[in-house]
Amino acid sequence: MRYEILGRLRVVDDEGATSLTARKMETLLAVLLGRADQVVTTDQLITEIWGDRPPQRVNAALHVYISQLRKFLDRPGRRASPIVTRPQGYLLHLGEDTLDVNDFQRKVNRGREAAQRGRHEEAVAQFEAALALWRGRALNDVQDGPILYWYxxxxxxARLECVEMLNDAYLMLSRHREVVGRLYVLTGEHPLRESFYRQLMLALFRSERQADALKVYQHARERLNAELGLEPCRPLRELQGAILRGDELLKHTVA
Structure with missing residues (x-):
């Protein structure tokens, strides 16, 4: 069985993908998956599911949801439920089941290692495979208690870091024209993330668009100043200076 949370929460088996329709049960499964193979206390689960307004006999209500979730996860041939009771609460034991987040992390780590070793084509393949696991916002529409919010x-x-490393790998392979459009979108979606401005400026400069690269810097400076009262970070300022000088090194390295 496979659990997928990089998008709408769903469980995949030989019969296909199924999702929970009851919001509180979906939240319960999401929390247990977010802390897979770790005990989540009863109090933590109550907070995630009901916030600061738990019902009367809340422990009995939680027990009912646990029982229903065990039935939902029951599969032919499975000898024991993946949900295990512990003195302080419950845990979800993955065992031989898989979780898409773990696959994502493995691919990102392989891509990072390949990039560090200068194997940029391999890095691109791993980063793109990692990002392909995402089907939308993680745990889309699941109630956000403190555990789920931070998770x-x-x-x-982690997704944005992977995107950054993928862009850098493309730039190292001199595939700068391919990332320009994507980086314009990313700077619009994440206007305070300076790394995307840096990558866009470098891609534009290498595409013989020096003026556009400098306009990106000016836009970043205005946005950061207006929203945070800050000047661009040092790497961004240094990149602007290198572009103004027409530094040849920018054509061969990632700034």
Missing amino acids: VTWLEE
């Missing part, structure tokens, strides 16, 4: 925040940060 989804971490996942999104």
Whole structure:
């Protein structure tokens, strides 16, 4: 069985993909998957599912949801439920089941290692395979308690880091024209993430669009100043200076 949370939460088996329609049960499964093979306490689960307004006899209600979730995850030939009761709460034991987040992390790590070794084609393949696992916002539409909020925040940060490394790998392969359009979109979606401005400026400069690269810097400076009262970071300022000088090194390295 396979659990997928990089998008709408679903469970995939030989019969296909199924999703939970009950929001509280979906939240319960999401929390247990976010802490797979770790105990999640009863109090933590109650907070994730009901927030600060739990119902009367909340422990009995949680027990009912656990029981229903065990039935949902039951599959022919499975000898024991993946949901295990512990003195303080519950844990979801992955065992031989798989989780798409773990696959994502493995591919990202392989891509990072390949990039560090100068194998940029391999890095591109691994990063693109990692990003292909995403079907939308992680745990889309699941209630955000404190555990899930920070888990989804971490996942999104990991996705953006992968995107950054993919762009750098493309630039190292002199495939700068291929990333220009994508980077314009990324700077629009993440206007305070300076690494995307840096990559876009470099891609434009290498595409013989020096003026456009400098316009990107000016836009970044205005946006950062307006929203945060900050000047661009040092690497971005240094890249602007190198572009103004027409530094030949920018044609061969990632700034």
